[in-house]
Amino acid sequence: MQKTPENPFLKQDQFPDFPAMTPEAAREALPLLLESAEREVGRLEREAAPGWDSFVRPFADATRPLEDAWGMVGHLASVCNCEGWRSLEEEYLPKIVEFSQRCSQSRRFLELYSATLGMERDPVRRRIVEKAWRAMQLAGVDLEGAAKDRFNEICASLAKLSNDFRNCVLDATKAWRLEVAESDLEGLPESAKEMLKEDGRYFLKIDDAAFVPEMKHLKDRSLREKVYRARACRAPENRARIDEILSLRRERANMLGFASHAELSLETKCAPSVDAVMAMVGELAEASLRVSPEEDAELEAECPFGKPEPWDIAYYAERLRERRYSYSEAELSEYFNLPDVLRGLFSLAERLFGVTVEERAWTVTTWHEDVRFFAVKGGSGEDMAYFYLDPYVRPETKQGGAWMNEFRTLRPGVKPVAVICCNFPHPAPDGRCLLRFREVETVFHEFGHALQHMLTTVKEPEAAGINLIEWDAVEVASQFMENWCVDPATMRTLALHCERREPIPEELLAKVRAAKNFRAANACLRQLAFAKIDMVIHGGEPCDPDQVKKAVYREFRQPMVDGDRLLESFGHIFAGAYSAGYYSYKWSEVMSADCFGAFEEAGLDDEEAVRATGRRFRDTFLSLGGSMDPMEVFRLFRGRAPTAEALLRQQGLCG
Numbered sequence: 001m002q003k004t005p006e007n008p009f010l011k012q013d014q015f016p017d018f019p020a021m022t023p024e025a026a027r028e029a030l031p032l033l034l035e036s037a038e039r040e041v042g043r044l045e046r047e048a049a050p051g052w053d054s055f056v057r058p059f060a061d062a063t064r065p066l067e068d069a070w071g072m073v074g075h076l077a078s079v080c081n082c083e084g085w086r087s088l089e090e091e092y093l094p095k096i097v098e099f100s101q102r103c104s105q106s107r108r109f110l111e112l113y114s115a116t117l118g119m120e121r122d123p124v125r126r127r128i129v130e131k132a133w134r135a136m137q138l139a140g141v142d143l144e145g146a147a148k149d150r151f152n153e154i155c156a157s158l159a160k161l162s163n164d165f166r167n168c169v170l171d172a173t174k175a176w177r178l179e180v181a182e183s184d185l186e187g188l189p190e191s192a193k194e195m196l197k198e199d200g201r202y203f204l205k206i207d208d209a210a211f212v213p214e215m216k217h218l219k220d221r222s223l224r225e226k227v228y229r230a231r232a233c234r235a236p237e238n239r240a241r242i243d244e245i246l247s248l249r250r251e252r253a254n255m256l257g258f259a260s261h262a263e264l265s266l267e268t269k270c271a272p273s274v275d276a277v278m279a280m281v282g283e284l285a286e287a288s289l290r291v292s293p294e295e296d297a298e299l300e301a302e303c304p305f306g307k308p309e310p311w312d313i314a315y316y317a318e319r320l321r322e323r324r325y326s327y328s329e330a331e332l333s334e335y336f337n338l339p340d341v342l343r344g345l346f347s348l349a350e351r352l353f354g355v356t357v358e359e360r361a362w363t364v365t366t367w368h369e370d371v372r373f374f375a376v377k378g379g380s381g382e383d384m385a386y387f388y389l390d391p392y393v394r395p396e397t398k399q400g401g402a403w404m405n406e407f408r409t410l411r412p413g414v415k416p417v418a419v420i421c422c423n424f425p426h427p428a429p430d431g432r433c434l435l436r437f438r439e440v441e442t443v444f445h446e447f448g449h450a451l452q453h454m455l456t457t458v459k460e461p462e463a464a465g466i467n468l469i470e471w472d473a474v475e476v477a478s479q480f481m482e483n484w485c486v487d488p489a490t491m492r493t494l495a496l497h498c499e500r501r502e503p504i505p506e507e508l509l510a511k512v513r514a515a516k517n518f519r520a521a522n523a524c525l526r527q528l529a530f531a532k533i534d535m536v537i538h539g540g541e542p543c544d545p546d547q548v549k550k551a552v553y554r555e556f557r558q559p560m561v562d563g564d565r566l567l568e569s570f571g572h573i574f575a576g577a578y579s580a581g582y583y584s585y586k587w588s589e590v591m592s593a594d595c596f597g598a599f600e601e602a603g604l605d606d607e608e609a610v611r612a613t614g615r616r617f618r619d620t621f622l623s624l625g626g627s628m629d630p631m632e633v634f635r636l637f638r639g640r641a642p643t644a645e646a647l648l649r650q651q652g653l654c655g
Contacts, residue, residue, distance in 0.1 A: 007020075007025050007028055007029045007032075008020040008021050008025060008029075009021065009025055009026050009028075009029035009030070009033070009069040009072065009073075010029050010032065010033070010065075010069075012064075012065060012068065012414075014386075014408065014414060014415065014417070015364045015365075015386070015417065016072060016365075016407065017365055018365045018366055018367040019365050021072065021076060021367070022084070023082075023084030023085050023087070023088045024084075026069070026072075026073050026088055027088055027091075029069060030066075030069065030070075030073075030088075030092050030095075033065055033066040033069050034066060034095060034096075034099060036062075036065070036066075037062055037063050037065070037066045037099065038099065038102075040058075040062035041059070041062055041063070041102070041103055041106075044058060044059055044062065044109075045106060045108045045109065048112060049112075050111075050112050050115030050116045050119060051116055051119060052116065052120060052122075052125055055112045055113075055116060056113075056116060056125070056128070056129060056132075059103075059109070060461070060462060063103065066096075066099070070092075070096055071405075071406075071407075072407070073085070073088065073089065073092075074089075075405060075407075075419065076367060077089055078398065078399045078421070079367060079368065079390060079394075079397070079398050079399075079421060080367055080368070080397050080398075081167075081170060081396075081397045081398065081399070082397065086167060089163055090160075090163070093159050093160060093163060094156050094159070094160070097152075097155055097156045097159045098152070098156065100139075101139065101140070101152050101155055104135065104136050104139030104140070104141060105136070105139060105140055105141045105143070105148065105152075106136075106141070107141065109136065110133065110136050110137075110141050113129055113132055113133040113136065114133060116129050117129045117130060117133060123627075123628070124458060124459075124460055124463055124627045124628075125460060127463060127468070127626075127627065127628065128460060128462045128463050128468065131268075131468055132462075134267075134268070135268075137256075138256060138264065138267060138268070140152070140255070140256065143255065147255060150255070151252065151255055154248045154251060154252045154255075155252070157244075157248055158245060158248050158249065158252075161241050161244060161245050161248075161574075162245070162574060162575045162576075163575070164241060165238050165241050165245075165571065165574045165575040166399065166571055166575035168235045168237050168238050168241075169234070169235050169238070169399075169400075169568075169569045169571055169575070170399055170400075171235075172234040172235040172569070173206055173207050173231075173234065173395060173400060174207070174395045174396050176205070176206050176230045176231075176234065177203040177204065177205050178203060178204040178223075178226060178227070178230075179201060179202065179203050180202050180203070180204055180223065181202065182202055184202075184220055184223060185202060185218065186218075186219045186220065187217045187218055187219035187220075188213060188214070188217045188218055189213065189217060189329070189330040189333070190428075191330075191333070191425060191428055191432075191434050192210075192213035192214070192217065192425070194425075194428050194429070195209060195210060195213075195425040195426065196210060204218075204223065204226075204227050205395065206227060206230050206231040206234065207393055207395040207400060207423065208393065208400045208401060208423040209392075209393035209395075209423050209424060209425045210393075210425075211227065211231055212314075212436065212438075213436070214227050215227070215228065215311065215314035215315060216314045216315060216317075216318040216329065217315070217318065217329075217330075218315070221311070221312070221315075224311040224312070224315060225309070225311045227311070228310060228311035228561065229311075229561055229563070231569075232310070232560075232561050232563075232564050232565060232566065233561070233563045233564065233565045234565060234568070234569055235565060235568045235569050236565055236568060237568075238565075238567075238568040238569070238574070239565075239568055241574070242545060242567055242568065242574060243545075245574055246261075246537060246538070246542075246545065247542070249261040249538065249579065250538075250540075250542070252264070259540040260274075260538060260539050260540035260580075261538040261579065261580050262274050262535055262538040262539055262540075262580040263540075264580075265538065265579060265580035265581050266580070268470065268471070269470045269471050269472045269581065269584070270470045270472045270473050270587065270629075270630055270631060271472055271583070271587060274535060274539075277531075277535060277583045277587070278532075278535065280583070280586065280587060280590070280644075281528050281531055281532055281535075281583060281586070283644060284524060284528055284586060284644065284647075284648075284653075285524075285525065285528050285556060287521075287524075287648055287653040287654070288520075288521040288522075288524040288525045288528070288653055289521070289525070289556075289557070290521075290653075291520075291521035291652075291653055292521040292522050292525055292557055295519050295521055295522055296522075296557070298320060299313065299316055299317055299320060299519075302316045302317075302319060302320040302323075303316045309559075309561075310559035310560065310561050311561075313559060317518075317519055321515060321518050324515075324518075325511040325512075325514060325515045325518075326511060327508055327511050327512075329436055329437070331508075332436075332437060332508070332512065333434040333435060333436055333437075334434060334497055334498050334499075335495040335496060335497055335498070335504045335508075336434060336435040336436075336437065336439075336440050336494070336495060337432050337433060337434055337435075337496070337498045338391060338424065338427075338433040338434075338435055338443075339433075340494055340495070340496045340498075341435060341440055341443055341494045342389075342443070343493070343494065344490060344491075344493040344494020344495070345443060345444060345447055345494065347493045347494075348484055348490050348493070349376075349447075349451065351610070351611065351614065352610070352611070352614030352615075352617070352618070353451070353455065353614055353615070353617075353618040353622065354378075354379050354614075354615065354618070355376050355377060355378060355379075355384065355455065356376070356377045357374050357375070357376055357377075358374065358375050358377060359372060359373070359374050360373055360374065360375050361373045364388075366388065367390075368390065368394075370390060370391065370392050370394075371388055371389065371390045372388070372389045372391070373386065373387075373388050373389075374386065374387055374388075374389065376454050376455075383415060384415065384416075384454065384455070385410075385415050385416040385417065385418070385453075385454030385455070386415065386416070386417045386418075386454075387417065387418040387419065387420060387450050387454065388407075388417075388418070388419040388420070389419075389420050389422075390419065390420070390421045390422070391422050391424050391433070392422075392423070392424055392425070392426045392427075392433075393423040393424065393425060393426065398421070398423070399571075400423055401423065401571075402420075402421060402422040402423060402442050402445070402446050403420075403421050403446065404418060404419065404420050404421075404446045404449035404450050404453070404478075405418070405419050405421070406418055406419075406453050406465065406466065407419060409453075409461045409464050409465055409467060410456055410458070410459075410461065410464045410465065411461040411464070416453055416454045416456065416464075416465060418449075418450040418453045418454055420446045420447065420449075420450055421446075422439075422442060422443070422446065424439055432498050434498060437485070437512065440485055440494075441482045441485050444481040444482050444484060444485055445478045445479065445481060445482050446478065447478075447481060448477040448478035448479070448480060448481030448482075449466065449474075449477065449478045451477060451481075451622055452465060452466055452469075452477040452478075452621065452622050452625065453465035453466050455618060455622040455623060456622070456623060456624075456625040457623045457624075458623075458624065458625045458626070458627045460627075462626075463625055463626040463627045464625050464626075464627075465625050465626075466625065466626070467625065467626050468625070468626025468627070469625060469626040469630060470629075470630055471577065471578075471581050471584050472581065472583065472584035472587040472588060473584075473587070473588055473591065473630030474584070474588065475584060475585055475588030475589070475592070476588045476591045476592045476595065476621060476630070476634075477592075477621050477622060478592075479585075479588055479589050479592035479593075480592040480595050480596055480617070480621070482592075483592070483593070483596040483650075486512065486513050486516050487604060488509060488513070488604075489604070491504060491509055491512070492504065492509075495509070517651055517652035520651045520652055520653065521653060522557075524651065524653065525556045525557060525558065526556075526558060527585060527586060528556060528586065529552050529553060529555075529556040529558050530570075530582050531582045531583035531585070531586060532552050532555075532556070533545075533548055533549050533552045533567075534573050534578070534579070534580060534581070534582040534583070535580060535582075535583060536548045536552070538579060538580040545567055546567070549564075549566060549567060589647055590642055590643070590644050590646075590647050591630070591634055591642045593646040593647035593650050594634075594638060594642045594643060594645075594646045594647070595617065595621070595634075595637060595638065596646070596650070597646035597650075598613055598616075598617075598637070598638060599613050599614075616637055617637060620633050620634075620636045620637040621633055621637060624636075
């Protein structure tokens with residue numbers, strides 16, 4: 001008799017069996033995993049004694065299979081979105097949330113963590129136990145009766161609202177398309193035109209890969225306006241969800257004794273207070289606002305009709321940049337073919353961190369034919385870790401943006417496995433995938449996240465890699481890697497002409513470096529505006545989020561159209577992990593710029609110094625993961641606390 005194949009969601013193999021990972025298989029496996037986890041958790045409540053080996057490790061082992069399977073469901077829903085995955089998430093999300101709350105609200109587990117904390121002397125394990133103990137308090141473990149029931153109801157509602165918010169943005173993005181004639185696409189690079197072509201017809205779109213080149217290069221102003229408005233005003237259905245999310249987050253924070261969701265959010269981050277976050281935002285805004293009027297005046301001078309409308313800014317900024325630095329984005333993109341960029345990136349990883357990257361796509365299964373697979377090897381040639389790369393846009397089934405996630409974390413018998421997802425344009429018929437410079441930075445950014453996950457040496461999975469890192473420090477490694485995109489030695493390894501195979505000319509390289517801070521003040525103000533809006537709407541008192549947005553936009557000189565729906569598509573804070581935490585990008589950037597400053601001080605032309613400093617960065621930020629406070633990790637690397645001086649200097653914003 002033929003043996004029935006084992007359900008892939010029930011296996012904890014090094015590499016998932018993606019072709020077998022269907023919604024039907026998940027629907028079969030999840031009840032079994034839930035039942036098993038609930039049974040073992042119940043046993044531990046009854047029988048476990050305090051201690052790492054008697055409680056903490058068995059509890060983690062009991063819940064990991066369910067967590068891994070549910071994480072894989074989330075991944076597949078984000079890259080292969082369909083009704084099957086959506087209905088599965090809708091059905092099981094409440095059950096997963098209920099189980100999580102059941103574990104987090106166990107008084108017996110709180111007692112076991114407290115007793116273990118008094119016994120444990122290992123600093124990494126103590127940090128894990130302390131974080132788990134505090135997480136239980138923030139999950140409502142001290143609530144009882146009706147208050148506990150209401151708290152759990154709020155958590156379930158927020159999980160569903162966030163999931164619905166994300167799907168609404170995905171649907172709105174893929175639904176909008178405008179058919180145009182090829183003659184309407186004047187100004188677009190050929191690679192961008194090819195991306196918009198379907199069966200001989202052309203459609204303007206608002207997904208990540210299409211929107212940026214349309215705004216920068218589409219000569220027809222009326223079409224730019226239509227595209228801009230469509231993206232800026234998408235997903236209006238999320239307006240009601242925003243109000244409910246903000247109200248529920250406020251109520252949950254109050255139930256835990258916090259004045260606001262912002263205060264609750266900062267309880268688990270590096271930033272000591274809302275005031276400290278606002279001080280950082282204010283310091284960077286003050287420096288940027290000194291420079292931005294000059295940038296705005298330059299743009300108005302470039303625009304033939306004076307003050308540009310929001311759909312004109314990217315277009316005329318690109319014309320100004322082309323004129324000032326004497327190169328076009330299309331010309332530069334010819335030196336950034338994705339395979340060459342990856343080779344240069346991997347060469348940098350070897351140079352800085354002593355690891356090599358080798359493609360092995362034929363050794364594993366994947367969820368889509370576009371996905372590539374790589375092994376990361378140590379100095380002696382052994383496999384240390386692995387990662388999948390899903391590079392191309394699929395607006396019908398794949399969420400926008402770029403991100404890194406983990407499939408496997410370092411533990412005995414298991415090597416780290418990461419996934420990097422981007423939304424780059426599909427290769428042209430000639431096979432080339434030419435990237436814009438910002439997309440090159442995106443590759444470096446996400447690979448930085450992956451390196452921190454893959455090069456960890458922490459033995460405890462709960463603190464290995466990116467686990468347990470405070471959220472406002474989790475971007476340090478990723479933003480640090482972006483700095484190397486304008487390093488001459490690095491650029492020469494990845495910037496090869498797609499046809500002539502010649503390295504980027506020194507003259508063009510110098511122009512790219514000179515243009516690095518083009519409109520840097522406006523770019524910084526945009527991020528700071530998002531950060532301030534996020535913190536204010538998550539403050540203590542109820543507010544009209546649209547009015548907050550408008551006020552902050554005026555303060556930070558940001559463009560806006562009538563009917564703007566920025567918040568309705570702001571997945572980072574309403575469907576992701578950045579609520580009252582969007583400031584984390586800038587908080588981390590202060591540290592990452594200061595880290596790169598160590599290389600500048602050592603001498604970027606001194607190869608021995610670069611390699612030595614790179615090994616120190618690996619041995620601290622990439623190795624230690626969440627095993628200690630990020631500020632301690634920074635001090636180990638830098639010998640002092642971080643300052644904003646390096647960031648302001650590198651971005652040309654010093655007074």
